[in-house]
Amino acid sequence: MWKYFSHSNLFRNFAVLFETKQIFLTFYIMQKKLWMGAAILFCGLTFTSCIDNADNPADQPQPFDPKGSEKFINEAWMDKNVKPGDDFYCYALGTWLKTSPEDDAGFQYNANTKQAKALCEYFMASSNPLAQHLVKNFKDTKRKKMDEVKTILDRMNIQKPKNAADVLNEIVRLRDKGFYPIIGSAVDGENNTHSFRAVVTLGQQASSAKSAIDMGATSALKKMIENILTVIDEIENPDLKITDEYVKQLMTRSENILKLEQKLFEYTVKQSESVIAVPGLSPARETVESNRIATRRAGEVSPFTLEGLKAAFNLGDKASFNDSKIFKEYLEGINAQLAGNDATALQTFYDYLRYQPICVLGTFLPVDKNASGDDYSYTEEVETPDETIHYFSSLTSSIPLLANQLTLEKMRELSTGKETCTTMLEEMRKLFDERLQKLDWLSDATRQAARTKLQKMQFFVGVPDHVYDAQFTLDEGNTLIQDMLQLYAQNHAIKEKLIGKKLEESPLLMMDISEWYGVHNAYYNPVTNSLNILPAFCGDNLLPANDEYTRYAVGMVFGHEMTHGFDSSGSNYDENGYYRNWWTDADKTTFVDKQNQLIALYNRLEAYPGQPANGTRTLTENMADYGGVELAYALFLKNMTAKGMSGEELDHACREFFLHYAKLWQAKLSLDMLKAYYNDVHSCHGNRIRGIVTLMDDWYRVFNVKDGKLFVEPEKRVKIW
Ligand SMILES: [Zn+2]
Numbered sequence: 001m002w003k004y005f006s007h008s009n010l011f012r013n014f015a016v017l018f019e020t021k022q023i024f025l026t027f028y029i030m031q032k033k034l035w036m037g038a039a040i041l042f043c044g045l046t047f048t049s050c051i052d053n054a055d056n057p058a059d060q061p062q063p064f065d066p067k068g069s070e071k072f073i074n075e076a077w078m079d080k081n082v083k084p085g086d087d088f089y090c091y092a093l094g095t096w097l098k099t100s101p102e103d104d105a106g107f108q109y110n111a112n113t114k115q116a117k118a119l120c121e122y123f124m125a126s127s128n129p130l131a132q133h134l135v136k137n138f139k140d141t142k143r144k145k146m147d148e149v150k151t152i153l154d155r156m157n158i159q160k161p162k163n164a165a166d167v168l169n170e171i172v173r174l175r176d177k178g179f180y181p182i183i184g185s186a187v188d189g190e191n192n193t194h195s196f197r198a199v200v201t202l203g204q205q206a207s208s209a210k211s212a213i214d215m216g217a218t219s220a221l222k223k224m225i226e227n228i229l230t231v232i233d234e235i236e237n238p239d240l241k242i243t244d245e246y247v248k249q250l251m252t253r254s255e256n257i258l259k260l261e262q263k264l265f266e267y268t269v270k271q272s273e274s275v276i277a278v279p280g281l282s283p284a285r286e287t288v289e290s291n292r293i294a295t296r297r298a299g300e301v302s303p304f305t306l307e308g309l310k311a312a313f314n315l316g317d318k319a320s321f322n323d324s325k326i327f328k329e330y331l332e333g334i335n336a337q338l339a340g341n342d343a344t345a346l347q348t349f350y351d352y353l354r355y356q357p358i359c360v361l362g363t364f365l366p367v368d369k370n371a372s373g374d375d376y377s378y379t380e381e382v383e384t385p386d387e388t389i390h391y392f393s394s395l396t397s398s399i400p401l402l403a404n405q406l407t408l409e410k411m412r413e414l415s416t417g418k419e420t421c422t423t424m425l426e427e428m429r430k431l432f433d434e435r436l437q438k439l440d441w442l443s444d445a446t447r448q449a450a451r452t453k454l455q456k457m458q459f460f461v462g463v464p465d466h467v468y469d470a471q472f473t474l475d476e477g478n479t480l481i482q483d484m485l486q487l488y489a490q491n492h493a494i495k496e497k498l499i500g501k502k503l504e505e506s507p508l509l510m511m512d513i514s515e516w517y518g519v520h521n522a523y524y525n526p527v528t529n530s531l532n533i534l535p536a537f538c539g540d541n542l543l544p545a546n547d548e549y550t551r552y553a554v555g556m557v558f559g560h561e562m563t564h565g566f567d568s569s570g571s572n573y574d575e576n577g578y579y580r581n582w583w584t585d586a587d588k589t590t591f592v593d594k595q596n597q598l599i600a601l602y603n604r605l606e607a608y609p610g611q612p613a614n615g616t617r618t619l620t621e622n623m624a625d626y627g628g629v630e631l632a633y634a635l636f637l638k639n640m641t642a643k644g645m646s647g648e649e650l651d652h653a654c655r656e657f658f659l660h661y662a663k664l665w666q667a668k669l670s671l672d673m674l675k676a677y678y679n680d681v682h683s684c685h686g687n688r689i690r691g692i693v694t695l696m697d698d699w700y701r702v703f704n705v706k707d708g709k710l711f712v713e714p715e716k717r718v719k720i721w
Contacts, residue, residue: 073092073549073660073663076095077095077666078094078095078096078659079091079093079094079095079097081094083705084703084705085710086708086709086710087690087709088658088689088703088710092658092659092689093662093666097668104668105667105668106666106667106668107664107666108542108664108667111536112536112542115520115535115539118414119407119518120389122409122410123403123410126406130474133476133478134395134483137479137480138387140480143366143481144366145367148365148479148480149231149232149365150235151479155177156177156179156354158170158350158354160350161346161350163338163346164338167182167303167338168183168303168308170353171183171203171312171353172312174356174357176489177357177485177489177492178488178489179357180204181204181206181352181356181357182203182352182353183202183304184200184201184202185199185200185319186198186199187199187496188510190320191527191579192320194502194527195499195500195503196498196500196509196510197318197319197320198315198319198320198496199319199322200319200320201322202322203264205264205268206352206355206360207224207359222254222258225257225258225355226250226253228358228359228362229253229254229351230250231358232358253347256344257348257351260349267326267329272681273617302335302338304331304335304338306321306323306331309331361485363398364391364480365481391480396516397516398484399472399487399491400515400517402487403518404463404467404512405467405469407517411463412462412463414535414540415463415535416539416543416545417538417539417540417545417551418461420543420545421462421537421543421558422459424551424558424635425531425533426459428634429455431635432454433451433454435634435721436721437451439721441587442587446582449582450582452575453529453574454565454566456529456575456576457529457530458528459530459533460532461538464508464512467512467517468509468513470494472487472491474487491513494513495513498513504576504577508530510525511532515534517534517535518536519534519536520537521534522561524562524570524624525577526564526565526570526577527577529565529576531558531561531564531565532561533557533558549660550663552635553657553661553663555632555635556625556661556664557664558628558631558632559628559630562631563623563624563631563721567620567624568620568623569620570620571591594718597716598619598622598623598718599616601691601716601718602615602618602619602622602691603615603616605683606687607674607677607678607683608671608675608678613683614678618682621681622683622692623720625691625692626691626692626718626720626721630696630721632661633657633696633698636657651702654702658696658699661689661693662689665686665688666685667685690710694711694712694717695719696717697714697717
C-alpha cells in the first residue's frame with residue numbers, strides 16, 4: 001500500500017462544494033446547515049484572537065505599497081493591530097477574515113472554482129458521444145428517485161446474511177460491482193513488489209461519519225440513514241406500515257450503521273498514521289506480526305481473518321493482504337460482532353451492505369423538488385441553479401479516469417503556466433542540491449544518496465500527453481443511475497487489468513485512474529519518486545503571468561512536493577521508489593532529533609481554541625511546508641538580487657513574500673471545520689503560516705519580531721534542509 005502526499009487532502013472534499021454549490025449526498029446536509037452556519041460561528045469565535053491582541057505597535061513595519069499595482073498584497077486584508085510576532089496569519093489576513101463573506105474560501109479555492117467552471121462548461125458542450133450520453137441523462141428531469149433506488153437495490157441483490165461467511169460473500173460480490181464496503185480490494189500500488197496489486201484492506205466509508213460528527217451534523221446524518229433505510233424497506237415491502245415500533249427499531253438500526261462507519265473511520269485514521277511513520281524511520285508497513293489476533297479463537301474458523309479473506313476474495317498471488325496489526329484488530333472487531341450469529345449484528349451488516357451503495361450513488365439520484373413530506377426525501381432541494389453541474393462534479397470524483405479522458409484537451413489549454421512551473425521546479429532542484437552539498441549535519445554517504453534521489457525525481461506538470469485509454473461504454477436507454485452502475489463496474493474491471501504492471505513503467509497510471517486532474521492539488525509519490533503538479537496549479541489563476549509575488553507563493557507548493565521526498569516518511573524510499581534505507585545510523589539519529597524539535601514547535605500552536613495542535617500527526621506535511629517555503633524563498637531572493645534589488649527595497653519585497661505566503665492559505669474556516677481538520681495530516685490553514693514563519697530568520701528581521709507568542713529563540717529554529 002502506498003499513499004500520495006498531497007498538499008491538501010481533506011480540504012479537497014470541500015473543494016467540490018465551492019465548485020458547484022452542491023456536494024455529495026452525505027455532505028449535502030452539512031453544506032446547507034453547517035458550512036453556512038459554521039462560517040457565521042467563525043466570525044464570532046475563531047478569530048476573536050485577531051482583535052484581542054490589539055495594541056497598535058508604532059514601530060511595526062508597513063508593507064510596500066506601490067500605488068495602483070494589483071500585484072502586491074491587498075493591505076485592506078491585513079489587521080495591523082495584531083503584532084506579526086503574536087499571530088502572523090491574523091496580521092496578514094485579519095481584516096479579511098473578519099469582514100469577508102461567510103462562504104469565501106479564499107484565494108486558492110476561488111481560483112479553482114473558475115477552472116472547475118470552465119471544465120464543466122467544456123464537458124457539457126462536448127461532441128464526444130459518451131459525454132453527450134451522460135449530459136442528456138444529467139438533464140433528464142423525469143427520473144423518479146424511488147425507481148432509481150430500486151435499480152440500485154436490484155442490481156446489488158444483497159441476500160440477508162445468516163452468518164459471517166454470508167456477510168463476506170456479499171462484500172466480495174459488491175467488490176465486483178465497484179463498491180467496497182467494510183473490506184475493500186481496490187487495485188493499488190504495492191511497495192514490496194513495486195507493482196499494481198489488488199490490495200485487500202479497509203473498506204470505503206459510505207459517508208464520512210466522523211467528519212459529520214465533528215462538524216456537528218450527527219443528527220442530520222442519522223436522519224439521512226433512517227430515510228435511506230426506510231426507502232429500502234418500502235421498496236422491499238410496499239405494504240410497510242410506519243408504526244411506532246418500526247420507528248423505534250429504525251432509530252436503533254441507524255445508530256448501528258453510524259457506529260460501523262465510525263469504526264471504519266477510526267481504523268482508517270489509525271492506518272494512515274501508522275503509514276506516516278512517526279517519528280523517523282519506522283517501516284511504512286508494519287512488520288508482519290504473529291497471527292496472535294487472528295488465531296485467538298482457537299478452534300473457531302472465522303471468515304474475517306487474513307486466511308478467510310484470501311479464500312473469499314479468490315485473488316491468489318495477484319493480491320496483497322494488509323497484514324498490519326491495525327487491520328487485524330479491525331477484523332477482530334468484526335468477528336466479535338458477528339460471533340454466535342448475533343441477530344442484531346447480522347441485521348446491521350445487512351442494512352449496511354444495502355445502504356452503502358445507495359449512499360455512494362446518492363449523489364447521482366434525482367432530487368424530488370416536491371418531496372416535502374416524503375419519507376424518503378433524504379436530500380434537500382438542490383440549491384444550485386443547474387443540477388447538471390452537480391452531476392458533473394460527482395462524476396469527476398466517482399470515475400476520475402473517464403472525467404480525465406473527456407476533459408484532457410481543455411485542461412491542457414488552461415495550463416498556461418506549465419513552462420513557468422517547470423522552470424521553477426528545475427531552479428528549486430538546483431537550489432536544493434546546493435543546500436545538500438553544504439549541509440553540515442549529513443555524512444557524505446547520506447548526502448550523496450540524497451542528491452541522487454533529488455536528481456532522479458521526475459516532475460509531471462499540468463496534464464500528461466495521454467491518459468490511460470481504457471474504454472468505457474454505456475447502453476442506450478439507460479437512466480443516469482444505470483449509467484453509473486455500468487461505469488462503476490467497468491472502472492473496477494479496468495483497474496483489475498492493471499494488476500501486475502510495474503509502477504515505474506507508467507508512473508502516472510495511478511493518477512490517471514484514481515484522481516481527476518481537474519482537482520486543485522499537487523502530489524509527491526514516493527513509490528515512483530515523482531511529483532505531480534496538477535493543471536489548476538499552473539493555470540493563470542494560481543500562476544498568473546502578471547503577478548510575480550503570487551507565483552513565488554504558489555511556488556512554495558512545488559517546493560513542498562519536492563520536500564515530501566525527504567520528509568519523515570518519503571525519506572524511507574530510495575531514488576527508484578523502493579523502500580530502502582539510504583541513511584547512516586548517525587545521520588538518521590540527527591534527522592529524527594530534528595523532526596522531534598519540529599513536532600514540539602507545532603505542539604505549542606493551537607489547532608482550534610483550546611486544542612493544542614498535533615505536531616506528530618502533521619509532521620510530514622509540516623516538514624514539506626518548511627522545505628517548500630525555504631526553497632521558494634531562496635528562489636525569490638536569488639531572482640530579486642539578480643534584478644539588482646538590495647537594502648530596504650529588498651526587505652520590502654521580502655515582507656511581500658511572507659504576506660503572499662499567508663494569502664496562499666487564506667480561507668474562512670469555521671470552528672467546526674477546524675475541528676474536522678484536526679484529524680487531517682495537514683496543519684490547519686493558519687498554522688501552515690504561523691508554524692513556518694517562526695523558522696525563518698529573515699521573517700524575524702524584516703518584520704522586526706523580537707518577542708511575541710510565535711517567537712522562537714534563534715538556536716531553537718529547526719534547520720533541516
Ligand atoms: Zn503535502
